[in-house]
Amino acid sequence: MSTLVFVKEVINNERRCALLPANAKAYVKAGAQVVIESGIGSAVNIPDSDYQDAGAEVVVDRSELLARADFIMSVQPLGRVELEGTKQSVCCISFLDPFNNTEHIKWLKDSGRSALSIEMIPRSSRCQKMDALSSQASLAGYVMVAKAMAELPRVLPMMMTPAGTLKPAKVFVIGAGVAGLQAIATAKRLGASVIAYDTREVVAEQVKSLGAKFLAIDVGETGQNEQGYANALTEEQMQIQQQAQASCIADSDIVITTAQLFGRKPPVLISLDTVSKMKPGSVIVDMAAENGGNVEGSAAGQTIIVEGVTIIGTGNWPSAVALDASQMYANNLQALLLEFWDTEQQSAVLDLSDDILQTALITHQGELINPTIKALLSEDKN
Numbered sequence: 514m515s516t517l518v519f520v521k522e523v524i525n526n527e528r529r530c531a532l533l534p535a536n537a538k539a540y541v542k543a544g545a546q547v548v549i550e551s552g553i554g555s556a557v558n559i560p561d562s563d564y565q566d567a568g569a570e571v572v573v574d575r576s577e578l579l580a581r582a583d584f585i586m587s588v589q590p591l592g593r594v595e596l597e598g599t600k601q602s603v604c605c606i607s608f609l610d611p612f613n614n615t616e617h618i619k620w621l622k623d624s625g626r627s628a629l630s631i632e633m634i635p636r637s638s639r640c641q642k643m644d645a646l647s648s649q650a651s652l653a654g655y656v657m658v659a660k661a662m663a664e665l666p667r668v669l670p671m672m673m674t675p676a677g678t679l680k681p682a683k684v685f686v687i688g689a690g691v692a693g694l695q696a697i698a699t700a701k702r703l704g705a706s707v708i709a710y711d712t713r714e715v716v717a718e719q720v721k722s723l724g725a726k727f728l729a730i731d732v733g734e735t736g737q738n739e740q741g742y743a744n745a746l747t748e749e750q751m752q753i754q755q756q757a758q759a760s761c762i763a764d765s766d767i768v769i770t771t772a773q774l775f776g777r778k779p780p781v782l783i784s785l786d787t788v789s790k791m792k793p794g795s796v797i798v799d800m801a802a803e804n805g806g807n808v809e810g811s812a813a814g815q816t817i818i819v820e821g822v823t824i825i826g827t828g829n830w831p832s833a834v835a836l837d838a839s840q841m842y843a844n845n846l847q848a849l850l851l852e853f854w855d856t857e858q859q860s861a862v863l864d865l866s867d868d869i870l871q872t873a874l875i876t877h878q879g880e881l882i883n884p885t886i887k888a889l890l891s892e893d894k895n
């Protein structure tokens with residue numbers, strides 16, 4: 514029987530958790546021993562007793578808890594110091610940011626710990642139920658609109674009242690992936706007039722089906738890779754994009770940037786000069802502010818005012834709706850672990866011939882498994 518350990522998140526601004534009582538029940542039913550750190554659900558108002566009622570054991574001492582784990586499940590990755598006290602055979606499952614966390618990954622490999630990166634689960638039909646990038650990005654899209662709305666000194670819908678007619682607010686969304694599409698849908702539901710742009714032309718139909726307009730910009734050949742991720746634009750293409758979207762930005766009350774390039778720094782798409790052409794009081798939400806930003810001048814973890822424009826870069830957007838985000842994340846984890854569950858062994862069995870594990874596992878039994886990360890780290894060595 515394997516012991517699944519769920520820890521309380523300790524980093525600032527992280528209110529999500531990796532387990533809800535319903536998931537504890539499902540794991541126990543599958544034959545696992547579920548052990549949680551006391552207070553795991555406190556940020557989402559779920560007391561320890563609810564987890565106990567679902568069959569989980571509650572432990573107060575974090576190092577004692579970690580030492581017992583066969584699997585450690587969390588939202589944020591645990592650091593080296595804590596993992597030094599775990600069994601060498603432990604498998605840690607969490608977001609891992611493997612492209613940037615390379616020193617930690619080297620340690621995981623050298624120490625024999627296994628780590629599964631939620632970001633690297635393939636975006637295939639089989640994996641939809643375990644796709645936490647999508648579940649969390651979708652909530653992020655919603656939250657970014659809510660945050661922008663809270664800062665904007667205007668309402669979003671058109672209002673015809675005896676006191677006068679209010680025009681609908683104009684929202685421009687850059688990047689129409691999972692987060693962008695949810696931001697578009699949310700802003701539309703709130704009555705805003707919405708325009709969106711993405712370098713992947715295939716999303717134009719999806720944007721239009723949400724009732725928004727798609728800004729047509731001819732930047733030449735763009736496209737996407739076999740996983741559906743956007744290819745990076747050339748410097749010249751970026752300039753065409755920036756010029757073509759400048760008047761749309763200047764005319765918008767809210768701009769939401771969600772443009773990302775998987776495994777690479779996000780592109781800078783809005784210059785300070787463009788920000789200065791927006792109406793004072795307008796709002797920009799930079800989804801990527803914590804990773805370098807789509808907007809020149811945005812500040813990681815902060816809301817700032819630049820040239821009279823409020824730029825929100827607070828980050829960790831799903832944590833603002835931590836209860837729903839935790840429910841979705843915990844369900845994603847449950848789907849993942851139970852996909853590999855062996856009823857006889859009462860444990861998840863990591864079968865390296867499985868295509869999900871070939872990409873999602875970063876380290877296992879002293880080896881680097883994901884080919885992209887393996888190549889990245891061997892480049893590092895040379």
Ligand code: NAD
Nearest residue numbers: 636637647688689690691711712713741742743771772773
């Ligand atoms: P992402 O977070 O990597 O990027 C967000 C968006 O930014 C993308 O739509 C991308 O095209 C866009 N972008 C990049 N550079 C840009 C630029 N210069 N200007 C404007 N936009 C730019 O994307 P994501 O939301 O994680 O989705 C990635 C892909 O995975 C998409 O094709 C999506 O449909 C696909 N997906 C598939 C599944 C599945 O099949 N299970 C699930 C989720 C997502």
